[in-house]
Amino acid sequence: MEVYRTLIPLGPGDVFVSVAGFHHIAGAGNLAVALGAGSAIVAFGWFTVSAWRELDGLGITHALMIPPMIEMLLAADALPLPGLRTLTYGGSPIRPQTLARTVDVLPDVRITNLFGQTEGSPLCALTSADHDAIRAGDTDLLATVGRPVPGLELRIDAPDGEGVGEVVVRGPHLFAGGPDGWHRTGDLGSVDDRGYVHLVGRTGDTISRGGEIVRPVQVEDVLRTHPGVADVAVAGVADERLGEEIGAWVVPADPAAPPAFDELAAYARERLAGFKIPRVWSTVRELPKNANGKVLRRVLRDSASSDELAPSTEGTR
Known part of the structure; x- marks a missing residue:
């Protein structure tokens, strides 16, 4: 929980809604974080653009969703909500052009991308400061999932000539790893000179x-x-x-x-x-x-x- 709260400040007086499903770690985990932080929670059923619009007037300050929902809301010119201060997304890759539009449409909103798995989340974060850097022109960040979160060790196992290999991690907020203590994510990626992680697919997708x-x-x-x-x-x-x-x-x-x-x-x-x-x-x-x-x-x-x-x-x- 402390890892989440370091990345996404939540507390009494905030109003949180997750429009992502609770059957995945992102929806369930962030709901628990909001409860633990003393924030109010708005229950949300099946996602539709009209259901999102009905949140207008409920004082939503923090929202969690997955990239396809962002794309639907952008297409309908419905993404902004009055009072929204923080938008968190994850669960699947976001297209760079979608992220660029999101940053443009929500100029005053803290945006954070959390990359993780059921066995441990989050692993990496593209923080609100990173999204501010994107607004300032650092478009290279659009193609990354951010840097490892505090307390997490991340390395690339058996990198090839392009530096791409399996992403393996260990940290105190993860499930137990393998015999060597490392959790194999099954994701293929590389780490650039600034420490940002670039994902290129799954080990079985090559x-x-x-x-x-x-x-x-x-x-x-x-x-x-x-x-x-x-x-x-x-x-x-x-x-x-x-x-x-x-x-x-x-x-x-x-x-x-x-x-x-x-x-x-x-x-x-x-x-x-x-x-x-x-x-x-x-x-x-x-x-x-x-x-x-x-x-x-x-x-x-x-x-x-x-x-x-x-x-x-x-x-x-």
Whole structure:
């Protein structure tokens, strides 16, 4: 609890609402923190934009939500609440452009991102000071989950040539770790020169294309910057020759005029190594996601077939 309160000041007189589900550590943990701090709590049912708007007038000072909710509220011009002083988010990755808009729409609100797991949370935090730095132009922070929280040790296990490996942690507020005392998060990431953690996916998400390792998140981050792409997911597709090929499922910004696959491949080629370019593509209305907004790559992999994915004519080298 002390870790939370160091990052998110709460106390008597504050009014807290969690619109994230209580079946995850973020919703349950922050509720307990608010109770322990003596703050008032507003009960919240199923999330909708109209339900969020109904909080107007209840004096909400602190709110917790997940990134898909932020995106829905931004799209409806409904994110600001009168009296809101602190917004905390987490549970799934937030798109850099979404975070940039959130910071712009809430100029006077303390914004904090908490990254954690059920076995221990939080692990890292992009603090309110970090979000102020983003407002001041430090846009590199948009692609991070912050730095390790006070009292937590974090290291990258078996880093590759790019410094990417599994994120392992230990600290007094975590479940017991493995035999060596470290908890293996299953997240792949790196730590930059300033100590900020960059996540690039899960250990089971990597694609081995003819022996070359490709991390889906890196490819997705590039494709999302294309103006014709609203969202995208990348996953491995079984291939007899290479073992796995790279598949991309694209949600077009304009369903009536989706971008051509060869156009997307050429766009990615200008920004990525040739072996990281998707070779099979599909246009979809939406991506399969869990309740926290995380893409279900296994669903994409399981549904992949030659009928659903179209090959690109772009070369691979």
